[in-house]
Amino acid sequence: MLFSMSRNPEEPVYNRIEEARLALGLSRQELADKAGVHYQTIGYLEREEYSPSLVLALRIAKTLNQEVSELFSLTPFKKGK
Amino acid sequence: MLFSMSRNPEEPVYNRIEEARLALGLSRQELADKAGVHYQTIGYLEREEYSPSLVLALRIAKTLNQEVSELFSLTPFKKGK
DNA sequence: ATGCTATGTAGCATTAATGCAACATAGCTG
DNA sequence: CAGCTATGTTGCATTAATGCTACATAGCAT
Incomplete structure (x- = not known):
């Protein structure tokens, strides 16, 4: 309810989101909209x-x-x- | 840093963990140990x-x-x- | 009855995931 | 140049995921 302090967890997970997104010709904003999240989250x-x-x-x-x-x-x- | 108040999120995800766990004859404790989490988390x-x-x-x-x-x-x- | 294992419940603390807002910047295009 | 789009960066607020502790219960042993 009060704090924050995230960004950069201990447990990384590798991904190919960008590759797959570009392969479909989508911007982050578009992918975000389709997935129902904030565009910065994709970033x-x-x-x-x-x-x-x-x-x-x-x-x-x-x-x-x-x-x-x-x-x-x-x-x-x-x-x- | 202060609060809590979880259990029962808005976005449910269905799973077959129990089925798969029992099929291998594992207890929650054993699965938890193998996966490196608390046994209650499996529950x-x-x-x-x-x-x-x-x-x-x-x-x-x-x-x-x-x-x-x-x-x-x-x-x-x-x-x- | 006692003990042990598996599981359910509840509460509290910590940290990660997400939204959002406000900028900065780079590349285009008119 | 002005404006627009895509992306990166920082900060802050909210909520979910997880650990842990403690306790209850049920079943199955000895």
């Missing part, structure tokens, strides 16, 4: 400043037509896809 | 009192050898598998 996720809730991950995956495991991983993704 | 999740973080969902899925989408869903699961 934070793409920069991996924090990891999404499962709900959000599921909505983003659905919006981008990807499996959750294709978009998010506990270990870094290899480069070219 | 809350199975009772769907709240939805996990993506990190936790990924760890649980890995521990139970399931795809995230097989274990968690934004819409209710059909009965018998």
Whole structure:
């Protein structure tokens, strides 16, 4: 109810949101609207400043037509896809 | 830093954790240990009192050898598998 | 009966996830 | 140049996720 102090959690989650988003030609704003979140939230996720809730991950995956495991991983993704 | 007041979020996520856990003959305590969380957290999740973080969902899925989408869903699961 | 395990419940503390607002900046385009 | 869009940055407020402790109960042993 009072504080804050987030950005940069201890448990990182790697993702390919930006890749998948660009592949569909969407701006962050558009993706955010489709997923029902703030456009800055997409920015934070793409920069991996924090990891999404499962709900959000599921909505983003659905919006981008990807499996959750294709978009998010506990270990870094290899480069070219 | 001060308050609380959770349990029962607005955005439910359905899951089959209990099914999958029992299928492997694990107790909540055992699953919790393997996934690195408190055993009560598993209880809350199975009772769907709240939805996990993506990190936790990924760890649980890995521990139970399931795809995230097989274990968690934004819409209710059909009965018998 | 005693003890142990599995599970449900409740409360409190801490931290992460998210919204939002206000800027800054870079690239376009008219 | 002015204006617009996309994106990055910072700060603050709110709420959810999680740990932990304690206690209750039910079942199954010994």
